[in-house]
Amino acid sequence: MVSSPNPTTAVSAPGKVLLAGGYLVLDRAYTGLVFGLSARINVIAQEIKTSPGIQLSEIVVESPQFLEAQWRYGYRLADGDGGIKVTQLQISGSHINPNPFVETTLSYVLSYISRSSSRPRRPTHTIKPSRVLILADNDYYSAPVPPSLPSSGSDTSTTPQPPSRFASFPVPLTKAHKTGLGSSAALVTALTASLLAHYLPREAFDVETAAGKTVLHNLAQAAHCAAQGKVGSGFDVAAAVWGSCLYRRFSPSVLGGLGEVGSRGFGARLEALVNDESGKVWDTEIRKEGVNLPPGVAVRMCDVDCGSQTVGMVKSVLKWRADREADAKELWDELQRRNEALAEVLRGGRTGEIRAAVRGIRELIRKMGTESGVPIEPESQTELLDALEGVEGVYGGVVPGAGGFDALALLVEDDKATTDRLEEFLARWSKEKGGRVSLLAVKGEMEGVRMEWAQDYQGWIREP
Numbered sequence: 001m002v003s004s005p006n007p008t009t010a011v012s013a014p015g016k017v018l019l020a021g022g023y024l025v026l027d028r029a030y031t032g033l034v035f036g037l038s039a040r041i042n043v044i045a046q047e048i049k050t051s052p053g054i055q056l057s058e059i060v061v062e063s064p065q066f067l068e069a070q071w072r073y074g075y076r077l078a079d080g081d082g083g084i085k086v087t088q089l090q091i092s093g094s095h096i097n098p099n100p101f102v103e104t105t106l107s108y109v110l111s112y113i114s115r116s117s118s119r120p121r122r123p124t125h126t127i128k129p130s131r132v133l134i135l136a137d138n139d140y141y142s143a144p145v146p147p148s149l150p151s152s153g154s155d156t157s158t159t160p161q162p163p164s165r166f167a168s169f170p171v172p173l174t175k176a177h178k179t180g181l182g183s184s185a186a187l188v189t190a191l192t193a194s195l196l197a198h199y200l201p202r203e204a205f206d207v208e209t210a211a212g213k214t215v216l217h218n219l220a221q222a223a224h225c226a227a228q229g230k231v232g233s234g235f236d237v238a239a240a241v242w243g244s245c246l247y248r249r250f251s252p253s254v255l256g257g258l259g260e261v262g263s264r265g266f267g268a269r270l271e272a273l274v275n276d277e278s279g280k281v282w283d284t285e286i287r288k289e290g291v292n293l294p295p296g297v298a299v300r301m302c303d304v305d306c307g308s309q310t311v312g313m314v315k316s317v318l319k320w321r322a323d324r325e326a327d328a329k330e331l332w333d334e335l336q337r338r339n340e341a342l343a344e345v346l347r348g349g350r351t352g353e354i355r356a357a358v359r360g361i362r363e364l365i366r367k368m369g370t371e372s373g374v375p376i377e378p379e380s381q382t383e384l385l386d387a388l389e390g391v392e393g394v395y396g397g398v399v400p401g402a403g404g405f406d407a408l409a410l411l412v413e414d415d416k417a418t419t420d421r422l423e424e425f426l427a428r429w430s431k432e433k434g435g436r437v438s439l440l441a442v443k444g445e446m447e448g449v450r451m452e453w454a455q456d457y458q459g460w461i462r463e464p
Ligand SMILES: Nc1ncnc2c1ncn2[C@@H]1O[C@H](COP(=O)(O)OP(=O)(O)OP(=O)(O)O)[C@@H](O)[C@H]1O
Pocket: 063, 099, 100, 101, 102, 134, 135, 136, 173, 178, 179, 180, 181, 182, 183, 184, 185, 187, 236
């Protein structure tokens, strides 16, 4: 029986920013300079105690910061070693409100657990029920509108409260405004780790070890790709597991033969893929030592709330690359050299060279954008990034990841005076240009997934 050797397990995984290597990192010939972020998704898994003789097959997942954010799932072993099929259950009186990232992750992780925990290895289905709580650090979503200030001094009922560690957003998750920090990858990774730690004994899974992180990465990457319905570069899941790193993607063919949950033999295929005992299936390369920041320098993020996002950017850039193979190769190769040079400057603590290195990268990103007809660094962002270089303490900044209108990543001096100057500058800029550009509290950090103390979430978790 898959009982819960660890009745309450708490895990957190960081968000991401791809500082350099957008588009290039989709191809294994190139790498991405990835930073993990201090904004984390926290997941706490707890056993549900049932009365003797009663057997429940139910997992309840909650995201109490949002409205209508409870999902209940039943689960059963599919015929022919098809893995664990998960079905969302209706909550009385409300409509079914799907969460594909949670649902797919549950079926992948439970399928893996049901095999790992049976000796001799054969699929079983005796996984005990559990309750899962998801708590996202505030920077993943644009701030909720603050409560209005009291009109007279006597009424204290509307006095603004100090910000909560986990803010409440008065909307369902589908209406929340994401800031692009990779919530789905951090969620899938933290959910996978918390369930593995909850159901498996420490000898079988320990997230603090290199082997544990590799298993977690392989399983979370497979689940995230299935939930997304596409195979991206996977840098976001890698950042959630390992934190800041130089990332070379896995070959997309790694996931090619897995098939769908429910298909005959899925359980055995998933287990073999995740455990990768030969070490030859996954060709992901992670270089933690490849990324560092000079002392006193921070990666900061700006949320540019202009409400527009260009769809199909990746498709258009890749089409241009396929059509203009030779030109694109020259550009990709030179950009890779400049991206590596920036990593080297940061690693070597050469703060005086950051600005030139960043400018060199931006020049080629703009070229990529102009030639492919995709607004990777749109003019409005060029104007803002150039102006930001005039703020004391700012070394430079880029449009991270796929680029576009909605975010900036900056390299800045890590002190309060620089933060104050930046906030003041961005407030003025927003007023003059219309729109809202804000500095997020989040910073780049090195550490990836980690176990947390359940007591730190007191007030949020229920007594078992
Ligand atoms: N707090 C949460 N609770 C439950 N599910 C969440 C939570 N945050 C994100 N998700 C899941 O992740 C999905 C958002 O994933 P999506 O890939 O669209 O955003 P993202 O990963 O934040 O984006 P980006 O890659 O641009 O940073 C949600 O629809 C939901 O399924």
